[in-house]
Amino acid sequence: MEFITYETEGFVGILTINRPKALNALNSQVLGEIEEALDAVDLENTRALILTGAGDKSFVAGADIAEMSTLTKAEGEAFGKKGNDVFRKLETFPIPTIAAVNGFALGGGCEISMSCDIRLCAENAVFGQPEVGLGITPGFGGTQRLARLVGAGKAKEMIYTAFNIKADEAYRIGLVNAVYPQADLLDAAKKMAAKIAKNAPIAVRASKKAINEGLDVDMDQAIVVEEKAFGSCFESEDQRAGMEAFLNKTKVDGFKN
Numbered sequence: 001m002e003f004i005t006y007e008t009e010g011f012v013g014i015l016t017i018n019r020p021k022a023l024n025a026l027n028s029q030v031l032g033e034i035e036e037a038l039d040a041v042d043l044e045n046t047r048a049l050i051l052t053g054a055g056d057k058s059f060v061a062g063a064d065i066a067e068m069s070t071l072t073k074a075e076g077e078a079f080g081k082k083g084n085d086v087f088r089k090l091e092t093f094p095i096p097t098i099a100a101v102n103g104f105a106l107g108g109g110c111e112i113s114m115s116c117d118i119r120l121c122a123e124n125a126v127f128g129q130p131e132v133g134l135g136i137t138p139g140f141g142g143t144q145r146l147a148r149l150v151g152a153g154k155a156k157e158m159i160y161t162a163f164n165i166k167a168d169e170a171y172r173i174g175l176v177n178a179v180y181p182q183a184d185l186l187d188a189a190k191k192m193a194a195k196i197a198k199n200a201p202i203a204v205r206a207s208k209k210a211i212n213e214g215l216d217v218d219m220d221q222a223i224v225v226e227e228k229a230f231g232s233c234f235e236s237e238d239q240r241a242g243m244e245a246f247l248n249k250t251k252v253d254g255f256k257n
């Protein structure tokens with residue numbers, strides 16, 4: 001792959017978008033490579049995934065404007081679908097995902113961060129949906145995920161005005177979970193990922209699925225989604241070991257599955 005690097009540290013995978021000449025902007029090739037990298041993650045041995053951008057200036061500066069500039073209507077729709085398919089794969093990825101936003105997260109960059117479960121950012125991060133200033137709507141789920149994350153009013157303000165916000169404002173409105181100095185960001189993401197990886201993998205995955213699926217339905221259906229997730233953990237080795245350890249006043253020495 002030309003624009004993606006993937007490494008692992010213990011149970012944690014780190015996927016880095018590395019296209020410095022265009023501030024890590026997403027063209028068709030980058031989108032294809034992200035999909036390929038996700039498909040190749042060893043889910044048996046990986047318990048959390050970090051997504052970041054290379055360098056200390058930009059996470060992802062958006063979809064590639066040069067590529068989009070000449071698209072026909074049909075090609076534009078196809079490009080939008082390609083991005084949506086990849087981002088949905090990321091959003092529904094079986095293990096938790098953390099976006100470590102190390103700079104510009106504009107348009108498609110903000111959108112890919114919102115497809116992750118958790119966003120941590122550096123102090124120099126800038127979030128925004130500049131699309132209407134380019135004559136398009138947000139196209140990789142921005143109109144939908146931003147409104148769900150920060151509420152319709154703030155999402156509409158950001159999208160209609162195309163104004164960027166800085167890290168502190170992103171934190172204030174709940175778009176990011178925490179802000180760190182640039183130099184500490186990746187370590188902070190790794191620490192959080194390692195904390196997640198310490199917990200029972202079946203339970204963590206089932207929790208993610210329950211939260212995601214429950215948010216798409218009404219509360220009566222949502223609690224049924226949770227019942228199923230909850231039930232699915234019983235008789236697992238981890239459930240037995242976790243509860244036995246509590247009752248014996250000990251700690252589990254590494255969950256298994």
Ligand code: CO8
Pocket residue numbers: 021022023025026061062063064065066068076077079080081083104106107108109130131134137138139140
């Ligand atoms: N696409 C292509 N190239 C880009 C992009 C981009 N999104 N962002 C930056 N670049 C390139 C620049 O063209 C420049 O290339 P070159 O050196 O060859 O001229 C290089 O990266 C460095 O950029 P700048 O010189 O502009 O760097 P600055 O530090 O001056 O500015 C900014 C940094 C503010 C991030 C600026 O580059 C910028 O405004 N970029 C565009 C941000 C943007 O508008 N993003 C949203 C794009 S639209 C989108 O994401 C839609 C998503 C949904 C698509 C659905 C399709 C159907």
